[in-house]
Amino acid sequence: MTGNNTNKVKDPLLHIIKRGSIVWWKSALIRVVAILIALVVVALITLVITGQNPIEMYKAMIDGAIGNELRIWNLLQDTALLLVVGLALTLSFKMRFWNIGGQGQIIMGAIAATACMKFLPGKVPDFALYLIMIASALIAGAIWALVPGLFKAFLNTNETLFTLMMNYIALNFAAFLTFRWSKNSGNNVIGILNRKTHAGWFPDIGGEGFVGRSFLLNILIVFVMMLIVFVYLKYSKHGYEISVVGESEKTARYIGINVKKVIIRTVIISGAICGLAGLILVSGVHHTLTTDIEGGRGFTAIIVSWMAHFNPLYMALTSFLIVFLEKGAIQVASSPALNLDDNFANIVTGIIILFIIGCEFFINYKIVFRKRKGGAS
Amino acid sequence: MEHIPALELKNITKKFGSIVANNNVSLSAEKGEILAILGENGSGKTTLMNMISGIYFPDSGQIFINGKEVVISSPKDAFDNGVGMIHQHFKLVDVLTAAENIVLGLDGRFNLKSAVKEVASIAGKYGFDIDPLKKIYEMSVSEKQTVEIIKVLYRNADILILxxxxxxxxxxxxxxLFDVLRRMKDEGKTIIIITHKLHEVLSLSDRVAVLRKGEYICTIKTSEANESVLTEAMVGKKISLNIERAEPKDPVDRLIVQDLLCLNREGTPVLQDVSFTARSGEILGIAGIAGSGQRELLEAIAGLQHISSGEITYIDPKTDKHENLRDKTPVQIRQLGVRLSFVPEDRLGMGLVGNMDIVDNMMLRSYGKGKSVFLKRKEPRDLANEIISSLEVVTPSASTPVRRLSGGNVQKVLVGREIASTPTVLMAAYPVRGLDINSSYMIYNLLNQQKSNGVAVIFVGEDLDVLVELCDRIMIIGSGRIAGIVDGRTSTKEQIGLLMTKNVKTHTEKGTEDVSQ
Structure with a gap:
């Protein structure tokens, strides 16, 4: 405040007040308004900086996300793939175990699945291949989370750094294997595995004419997983223990919860679900291993989980939103009608997500503007 | 010229959501006066004071200092207007010295030497006992408080809120502390003190302003007040301030603690040579300066603190079997059939989970029962509703997160749960801390009820007046040692107060001859 008008009494212009609680429709309204404002801001920025027609850009976005049936299925599958990682991380996050090693855990699951697809066909019966593949992918992901989990439980090391560093190991391991397993030695491409036999591939659902035949199973697996995680967190004794340990370790000890056991059990499940994500990526989507197969989901899922306040059902919405924006951005970048590249498309996505996260402030706080008459005269 | 008060509040209103913390409060404080603000919990005392010291901003109303209207929207504004507040929870940097903490955040050239001198001169003027170069982490609670007070005086505050x-x-x-405050008053400072201890109000203040449920009730001249007048103004009805103390019914030994030794992480003892017996049908009080080992003692019994040596023996009332509780986990203790209930000092950080609702908090002790992998919420829901109605818990519903409840209601939920398991030993650490008179008496009654049910009650308290009224025996603990066990019916609080500091003195005055009895 300026100090020269010492005799005048002036209220500050606005005040921030914490809300006690908020009715659901108000918070929903705030979110919708936030998205609308974001769209307006993006439109203005587009117009001012690039001179492009923002309406055209939004059209391209929508076209990219849901422009045809294949795109819709792709959108749903990518939503599911992001969601499943979000589910995995949420289990840890509920316990205040900041697992940012989703990337590494997914990659380890993918590596395990790839190894099974590459080396087992012909040596074991088909059903055994699937069993071994599923088990090894889940275990691989679980181990990658268990290592930092053990250190956390027994030595109280910082899990954020630990899980992060485990990512680099997994990433480079995957790079090494793509080199080692490459089809033509040295070109670092493994190529589609079992293209003819489809051994280890998730089966299609529906006939030739059905566009979604290769997507549907992946989506269904994640949908079931979502329900399981929701019930596990909300209605099971394990889920209750996770909440208590997360809220207060002191309370957990006071009532006799074995905190170490809960931490270890939960990170194993969390890692295993990441491993499942890796399995779906390999057996259900790409049928090969590449170094970028994880596609940043281990980190993007952190936003998914937080934006949904760790609620598995809301997470379906938040991952849909993020994937929708990503898909739209790709189309914006590649649309010949627009002279924009993917950098600008990412700016657009960033602005929209910023508004969505930023509106949480208005859900938690209320801003009161000055009511009294201004400075006395 | 007309009379101008040092501080005047006019029609101050502050709401948090739908809760009205202060409604149209008007009061004033004079120069050279000690004004006590009295009120139950949730009556809006602290909120009101926070608005004068710049933590909150009023929704409406005016503040006048020396007759001039002011706007205080930050603690800095408050200091600029000569207002300083000493908060309940100290806001000091542990690794810095007293003097460094005092000058912290001030504008202008940083000159520690002159600051030290200034601090010493303030201390001399008002009779504080302080070493400006001592680090905060080496200080006792009372020394830290002194630093907070000097911090405010250093900023030339004329109105001090405690x-x-x-x-x-x-x-x-x-x-x-009261001597120092009186000296400040004589120097022309205005002192506002928030408290709910009636005898302190009566012995210290010049006037008392009473708040009730966010409303200003009245201001009474202390010379014309007494305890029952003040209580009535505060609560709104006459209530009896006597705590019953029935004779214990056939007390038998229930819990025997022998030569307990517990070490902290650094390997220094936090409990040493602790031996005592808790009997059924009796309230054993534990008195001592905060942090003398009370928490560790209760946690050791509850299986939460590692015991280096010594024994804790529980005698089963039905089978007369002796169970050794040493180095058992809380679950193992429960599996032995020992019905031990524990109301910890840290209610929301240990006894309850703040973000969970009342029902889920009821489950904390019992959720693991049965083989099902799923939770059964019916029983805890019934229990929650029963506690809400029988203990008059004020809450929108049983599915309200407990952190949203007021302190007294949080404590009712916790004590209610601990009593619901029909314990044979009930330990309660500072169960009435921060509670208003009504809730406090309800808790005392509950403890008395448990006592008459034959429960061995262990009660760690801080208000010596209550300890001598409520407890059958009082154990005094100082620096982790037992300084004495006295009869609650015959001992006085002065006697207990002396015992409380006994071990501390022999500890700090190493080398002088021991004055133990």
């Missing part, structure tokens, strides 16, 4: 300053002090330290 939020429950005596809650953490021994009777002797309280007397010393």
């Amino acid at each position: 939020d429950e300053p005596t809650a953490v002090l021994t009777p002797q330290e309280t007397d010393k």
Whole structure:
């Protein structure tokens, strides 16, 4: 405040007040308004900086996300793939175990699945291949989370750094294997595995004419997983223990919860679900291993989980939103009608997500503007 | 010229959501006066004071200082207007010295030497006992408080607000603080003290302003007040301030603690040579300066603290079997059939989970029962509703997160749950801390009920007046050692106060001859 008008009494212009609680429709309204404002801001920025027609850009976005049936299925599958990682991380996050090693855990699951697809066909019966593949992918992901989990439980090391560093190991391991397993030695491409036999591939659902035949199973697996995680967190004794340990370790000890056991059990499940994500990526989507197969989901899922306040059902919405924006951005970048590249498309996505996260402030706080008459005269 | 008060509040209103913390409060404080703000919990005392010291901003109303209207929207504004507040929870940097903490955040050239001198001169003027170069982490609670007070004086505050300053002090330290406050008053300072201890109000203040449920009730001249007048103004009805103390019914030994030794992480003892017996149908009080080992003692019994040597023996009332509780986990203790209930000091950080609702908090002890992997919420829901109605818990519903409840209601939920398991031993650490008179008496009654049911009650308290009224025996603990066990019916609080500091003295005055009895 300026100090020269010492005799005048002036209220500050606005005040921030914490809300006690908020009715659901108000918070929903705030979110919708936030998205609308974001769209307006993006439109203005587009117009001012690039001179492009923002309406055209939004059209391209929508076209990219849901422009045809294949795109819709792709959108749903990518939503599911992001969601499943979000589910995995949420289990840890509920316990205040900041697992940012989703990337590494997914990659380890993918590596395990790839190894099974590459080396087992012909040596074991088909059903055994699937069993071994599923088990090894889940275990691989679980181990990658268990290592930092053990250190956390027994030595109280910082899990954020630990899980992060485990990512680099997994990433480079995957790079090494793509080199080692490459089809033509040295070109670092493994190529589609079992293209003819489809051994280890998730089966299609529906006939030739059905566009979604290769997507549907992946989506269904994640949908079931979502329900399981929701019930596990909300209605099971394990889920209750996770909440208590997360809220207060002191309370957990006071009532006799074995905190170490809960931490270890939960990170194993969390890692295993990441491993499942890796399995779906390999057996259900790409049928090969590449170094970028994880596609940043281990980190993007952190936003998914937080934006949904760790609620598995809301997470379906938040991952849909993020994937929708990503898909739209790709189309914006590649649309010949627009002279924009993917950098600008990412700016657009960033602005929209910023508004969505930023509106949480208005859900938690209320801003009161000055009511009294201004400075006395 | 007309009379101008040092501080005047006019029609101050503050709401948090739908809760009205202060409604149209008007009051004033004079120069050279000690004004006590009295009120139950949730009556809006601290909120009101926070608005004068710049923590909150009023929704409406005016503040006048020396007759001039002011706007205080930050603690800095408050200091600029000569207002300083000493909060209940100290805001000091542990690794810095007293003097460094005092000058912290001030504008202008940083000159520690002159600051040290200035601090020493303030201390001399008002009779503080302080070493400006001592680090905060080496200080006792009362020394830290002194630093907070000097911090405010250093900023030339003429109006000092103290939020429950005596809650953490021994009777002797309280007397010393009051002497200092009286000296400040004589120097023309305005002192506002928030408290709910009636005898302190009566012995210290010049006038008392009473708040009730966010409303200003009245201001009474202390010389014309007494305890029952003040209570009536505060609560709104006459209530009896007597605590019953029935004779224990056939007490038998229930819990025997022998030569307990517990070490902290650094390997220094936090409990040493602790031996005592808790009997059924009896309330054993534990008195001592905060942090003398009370928490560790209860946690050791509850299986939460590692015991280096010594024994804790539980005698089963039905089978007369002796169970050794040493080095058992809380679950193992429960599996032995020992019905031990524990109301910890840290209610929301240990006894309850703040973000969970009342129903889920009821489950904390019992959720693991049965083989099902799923939770059964019916029983805990019934229990929650029963506790809400029988203990008059004020809450929108049983599915309200407990952190949203007021302190007294949080404690009712916790004590209610612990009693619901029909314990044979009930340990309660500071169960009435921060509670208003009504809730406090309800808790005392519950403890008395448990006592008459034959439960061995262990009660760690801080208000010596209550301890001598409620407890059958009082054990005094100082620096982790037992300083004495006295009969609650015959001992006085002065006697207990002396015992409380006994071990501390012999500890700090190493080398002088031991004056143990």
